Structure formats: C-alpha cells, structure tokens
Amino acid sequence: xxxxxxSLGIGDRFNHEGKAQLRAIIKAKKNGVDVTPVWNKxxxxxxxxxxxxxxxxxxxxxxxxxLEWEDTYCVDADHINLNNVDRFIEHADFFTLDVAMYIGxxxxxxxxEEFIELCIDLGENVEIPxxxxxxxxxxxxxxxxxxxxxxxxxxxxKIYRHIVAAKxxxxxxxxxxxxxVETPQTPVDMFFILKMIAIGRIPAQTIAPKFTGRFNxxxxxxxxxxxxxxxxxxxxxxxDYAISEFGxxxxxxxxxxxxxDKFSIYPVMAExxxxxxxxxxxxxxxxxxxxxxxxxxxxxDDGLEVAKEIYIKALTRKxxxxxxxADVIDIDGSMLPSPEAVAAWxxxxxxxxxxxxxxxxxxxxxxxxxxxxxxxxAAEMGDGYTNLLxxxxxxxxxxxxxxxxxxxxxxxx
Numbered sequence: 001x002x003x004x005x006x007s008l009g010i011g012d013r014f015n016h017e018g019k020a021q022l023r024a025i026i027k028a029k030k031n032g033v034d035v036t037p038v039w040n041k042x043x044x045x046x047x048x049x050x051x052x053x054x055x056x057x058x059x060x061x062x063x064x065x066x067l068e069w070e071d072t073y074c075v076d077a078d079h080i081n082l083n084n085v086d087r088f089i090e091h092a093d094f095f096t097l098d099v100a101m102y103i104g105x106x107x108x109x110x111x112x113e114e115f116i117e118l119c120i121d122l123g124e125n126v127e128i129p130x131x132x133x134x135x136x137x138x139x140x141x142x143x144x145x146x147x148x149x150x151x152x153x154x155x156x157x158k159i160y161r162h163i164v165a166a167k168x169x170x171x172x173x174x175x176x177x178x179x180x181v182e183t184p185q186t187p188v189d190m191f192f193i194l195k196m197i198a199i200g201r202i203p204a205q206t207i208a209p210k211f212t213g214r215f216n217x218x219x220x221x222x223x224x225x226x227x228x229x230x231x232x233x234x235x236x237x238x239x240d241y242a243i244s245e246f247g248x249x250x251x252x253x254x255x256x257x258x259x260x261d262k263f264s265i266y267p268v269m270a271e272x273x274x275x276x277x278x279x280x281x282x283x284x285x286x287x288x289x290x291x292x293x294x295x296x297x298x299x300x301d302d303g304l305e306v307a308k309e310i311y312i313k314a315l316t317r318k319x320x321x322x323x324x325x326a327d328v329i330d331i332d333g334s335m336l337p338s339p340e341a342v343a344a345w346x347x348x349x350x351x352x353x354x355x356x357x358x359x360x361x362x363x364x365x366x367x368x369x370x371x372x373x374x375x376x377x378a379a380e381m382g383d384g385y386t387n388l389l390x391x392x393x394x395x396x397x398x399x400x401x402x403x404x405x406x407x408x409x410x411x412x413x
Contacts, residue, residue: 002251003205004035004279006412007074008404010037011286013045015051017396020398024408026067027409037060037069039074040096049379057092074094074173076095076175077094078096095160095174099153103178104151115199116139118199119142122137129240130237174206175206175255184209184231190238190239195246205252206255206281207252207253216258216328217286218261222330233276236278240276261284261408280412286372292396295397295400298348299347303388318336321374321376322373354371
C-alpha cells in the first residue's frame with residue numbers, strides 16, 4: 001500500500017467535516033497538487049469524545065463516495081500502542097506507532113551488543129551527501145544511541161508485527177512516531193534510528209521525530225526558524241541515505257505532528273522538499289475542531305452562545321483540559337479574557353480572537369490553545385453540540401474548507 005508523495009492528516013474530533021476537508025484536497029488537486037487525505041484520530045481523542053474508530057472510517061468512506069474521490073485515502077490509528085491497537089485494526093489502514101514513552105528505557109545487554117555488531121559495516125566515518133560533517137561512528141556513540149532509542153524501536157517492531165498478523169503485510173501504512181517528548185532527535189539520532197528500523201525490518205513509510213522548537217497545538221511554530229531549517233534538511237538527507245544504504249522503503253518521508261498552523265516554517269519546508277524533490281506528511285488534527293467553533297460563532301444566535309459556553313467552561317477547567325497535552329501547550333493565563341468579557345462579544349469578535357490570521361490585531365493564541373483542548377466540553381454537550389454542526393453545516397463547512405486550503409495547503413505547496 002502506497003501513501004502518495006504529499007499527504008495531510010485531517011483529524012476531526014466529531015466526524016462531521018469529512019466532506020468539507022475533502023473539498024479542500026480536491027481544490028488542491030484541481031490546482032495541480034495531489035495530496036492524499038488521511039483521516040486521523042487518536043485513542044486519546046476517542047476516549048475523550050466517547051467515539052469509536054469505526055466512526056472515522058464511516059466518515060472518510062462517506063466523504064469519498066459523495067464527492068467521488070477516486071484516488072488513495074487512508075484512515076489513521078493515530079498514536080497507538082500495543083495496549084490499544086486492537087481497537088483500530090479492523091477500521092484503519094494507516095498506523096502511527098507511538099513509541100515515545102519507550103525512549104530511554106533500558107535494553108538487554110545482548111540487544112545492545114547485537115546492535116553494535118550490526119553497525120560494524122557502517123565504518124568509522126559515514127559521509128552523507130549534502131551534509132558537511134561526517135558521522136564519526138564510535139562504540140561510545142553506538143552505546144549512547146542504543147540506550148536512548150533501541151527499546152523504542154524494538155517496541156515499534158512488536159506493534160508492527162502484531163498488526164501484520166491481523167491485516168497481512170503490505171496492507172497498511174506504517175508510521176513511527178517519537179515526537180511527544182521534551183528532547184528533540186538530532187539528524188545523527190535520526191540516522192541510527194533508521195538503522196534500527198531497518199534492522200527490525202519495519203517498512204516505515206513515514207517517521208515523526210521531535211524537531212527543535214515548540215510545536216504547540218493549533219498555533220505557530222516557536223523557535224529558531226534557521227535552526228529548524230537546517231535540521232529539517234539534514235533529516236531529509238539522512239532519510240535519503242537510509243533508503244539507499246539500509247533498504248528502507250523508497251517513499252519513506254518525514255511526518256510533522258502538531259503540524260497545523262505552523263505558518264512561519266511552511267515556506268521553509270516547502271522550499272526544502274521542492275529542492276530535494278521529497279514528499280511530506282503533515283498532521284493537522286485539531287484545526288478542524290477550532291474551525292467548527294469559529295463557524296458556530298459566525299453563525300450567531302445559539303451557535304455563538306454555545307461557542308461562548310465552551311470557552312467559559314474550559315476556562316474553569318483549564319488545568320484538567322491541558323494536562324493530556326502538557327508537552328504541546330503553552331498558555332499564558334494572564335492573557336485569557338474573562339468570562340464576563342467573552343459573554344458580551346459579538347460573533348465577529350469571538351471569531352477574530354480564535355481564528356489564526358497572523359498579524360490580525362484581534363487574534364489571541366492563548367485563547368486559541370485553550371479552545372483547542374476544550375473539545376471535551378463540547379463532547380459533554382452531546383447532541384446539543386453536534387446538532388448545531390448539522391444546523392450550521394454550510395457555514396461551518398465553509399470555515400473548515402477555507403482553513404485547510406487557503407491557510408494550509410496553499411502555504412505548504
């Protein structure tokens with residue numbers, strides 16, 4: 001199964017915007033860029049919303065049928081592990097193997113020794129085309145990377161083989177995810193991680209490292225753009241080398257998690273993938289939920305009242321809602337508007353505060369991040385929320401489509 005050169009993770013908390021999301025992908029195709037849509041939803045999100053993976057599959061299949069999409073599309077079991085993968089196996093054909101929690105776990109001495117022996121063929125200096133400094137391979141370095149990453153990649157192998165036993169080899173896309181950690185992986189780390197993946201015979205088509213800088217949910221990149229550009233390009237060059245030397249899949253590419261709204265680095269990413277003629281996978285899971293709230297606020301009346309209620313309730317539960325996203329959320333509580341202020345807002349004021357338009361005087365990234373993690377509040381409303389999505393489907397869908405196409409796909413490609 002092949003993913004396609006460019007792919008976009010279009011998560012949807014409540015399974016209502018599949019057609020709007022796909023319309024944006026179709027618009028990109030009409031303008032010369034083929035992007036594979038990947039509907040992704042994590043086990044964490046299913047648990048919070050009280051949904052099931054079957055719903056994501058139904059949403060994707062229905063959108064594809066109604067809009068007569070004839071190209072590849074996928075449903076991603078996002079951030080899964082051995083404890084929860086069985087819930088997804090029947091309905092998913094893309095599996096994001098999240099092994100971040102195993103980074104730094106101790107591996108048996110025999111596993112470490114085996115890894116070192118299998119790296120002898122690398123030689124003392126590895127020259128990667130396009131990278132000035134060679135990788136100097138020493139026993140100390142090999143032991144260091146094995147201590148950091150070998151247990152994680154061994155776990156990825158266990159999950160992959162578990163899925164193969166159920167679905168058969170070649171019938172799904174495999175991604176390895178290591179992004180939800182504090183310390184980024186360097187291009188040298190990436191080199192040895194890919195060597196481990198090859199040794200473990202995991203045919204990964206995408207890999208999601210932790211990059212330098214902050215990839216907070218729903219807001220722009222925070223960090224040194226030049227440093228990110230350097231690491232991003234070196235990661236691509238390392239992947240190229242690993243494909244040719246380690247026998248990894250030819251279509252292996254980088255995956256950028258929490259990739260929505262990273263507008264300051266989209267031009268950098270676009271330039272580098274074009275320069276090297278490489279693909280990319282970008283996950284934009286939470287941005288659709290934010291556009292739903294924006295759409296309801298713009299619709300006014302009961303839509304606006306529910307949007308306000310979501311914020312006001314989220315404000316009182318800030319610590320609870322942020323806890324599962326601690327590594328990817330930075331909210332300055334002093335910059336959050338009071339419930340009294342928000343209660344008096346117009347729909348336009350609410351939307352301008354929430355909508356991510358760089359440079360807009362009304363935009364508040366702290367407000368946006370709190371709403372981002374506040375989907376649990378909407379889930380607790382049950383039909384009171386989802387019925388409004390149906391009632392204002394045209395307005396909400398228009399916001400979703402515009403956001404994915406104009407603010408994401410156009411900037412990326």
